Amino acid sequence: xxxxxxxxxxxxxxxxxxxxxxxxxxxxxxxxxxxxxxxxxxxxxxxxxxxxxxxxxxxxxxxxxxxxxxxxxxxxxxxxxxxxxxxxxxxxxxxxxxxxxxxxxxxxxxxxxxxxxxxxxxxxxxxxxxxxxxxxxxxxxxxx
Ligand code: SF4
Numbered sequence: 001x002x003x004x005x006x007x008x009x010x011x012x013x014x015x016x017x018x019x020x021x022x023x024x025x026x027x028x029x030x031x032x033x034x035x036x037x038x039x040x041x042x043x044x045x046x047x048x049x050x051x052x053x054x055x056x057x058x059x060x061x062x063x064x065x066x067x068x069x070x071x072x073x074x075x076x077x078x079x080x081x082x083x084x085x086x087x088x089x090x091x092x093x094x095x096x097x098x099x100x101x102x103x104x105x106x107x108x109x110x111x112x113x114x115x116x117x118x119x120x121x122x123x124x125x126x127x128x129x130x131x132x133x134x135x136x137x138x139x140x141x142x143x144x
Contacts, residue, residue, distance in 0.1 A: 005035035006085055006093035006127070008102045009044075011137060016041040020051040027140050031094070034144065038088050042101035042123035046077025057100045057119060058110035065112045074101060078123040085132055094143060095124050097136035104134045 010017045013024040031037060044050060053064040055074070062074045078101070084090070095102035101121045109117035124134050135143055 002034065002036040003092070004088045004090040005031065005037050005143070006040050006081065006088075006090045006095075006132070007031070007037050008094065008096040008099075009039035009041040011094070011096055012037070012039050014039060014041070016044050016050050018043070018050070018052050018054045025137060025140065027144060030144055031140075036088075038084060038090060040081045040084060040093075040123075042074060042077030042081055042121075044077070045080040046073035046075070048073050048077075054112070055100050056108045056110045056112060057121070062100055062122060063110070074122040075126075077101065078126040081123050082126055082130060085127060085130070090132060092133045092135065092143070093124070093127050094135045094137065094140065095121070095127075097138060104128070104136050 010022045011025050015022045055062050055064040055070050061071045064070050099121050101123045103121035104124045106116045107119045109115045128134050
């Protein structure tokens with residue numbers, strides 16, 4: 001049986017990014033051969049619309065660039081993904097780097113100026129804290 005891999009849906013051509021865009025990783029066919037992939041998007045699963053106003057983490061909160069507090073939606077989405085991880089027995093996740101949901105280790109700093117800081121997106125952090133190994137797209141070779 002194939003190993004389960006949670007994966008940011010926006011890296012699979014699903015138009016769930018805040019601006020309605022997406023990306024398709026060129027390695028997707030290889031990943032699909034090797035893993036049973038479960039596509040996830042914490043922001044959509046948290047109840048947010050697409051497109052939506054961009055958000056960034058500021059300390060323990062997530063604010064959108066209009067200054068609205070969207071923390072609850074981000075955490076709701078993260079919990080839903082943790083539920084899916086348990087249901088599928090996922091031990092690994094490939095998540096979009098720098099995102100306030102999916103980022104791992106480096107995320108946008110809350111200034112909406114494209115600057116990065118050390119930190120984790122809400123979903124990536126919750127999965128990590130529950131023992132799931134997180135990979136960003138620049139680490140994809142480690143999964144192949
Ligand atoms: Fe992609 Fe994650 Fe943002 Fe959804 S929350 S659009 S999966 S980076």
